[in-house]
Amino acid sequence: MSPFLPDPGSGSSGPDSDPFKPPPIVTVVRCLHCDQEYDSFKIHWVEDASFGVGGGYWACSTPGCDGKGFCFDIWPTDPEWRDENGEKVWFDDAEPEGDEDDADGFVDDDSDSPL
């Protein structure tokens, strides 16, 4: 028994515990960096000691591309795609934007107020 050996089953780093690991069910993804579409199983684990013992990252399959991480740089092409928890990963763009009426709320009308 050596308490100094890292336990690969309970470590906080590694391909299987990485939050950006590709999904268990293959889907078509697109990398934001190289704009390539491919099957998610091509996302591969790159060991990088700077992430700690057993550390690394999931990387884009395109040679020379530095895209990293499913749902980080690499996204499913299907906006309806859901993860194993049934959660959509794409945000619903239902909220209107651009109505910044509050920008006129800056008070400058009293600049000629009598002293």
Ligand SMILES: [Zn+2]
């Ligand atoms: Zn890429």
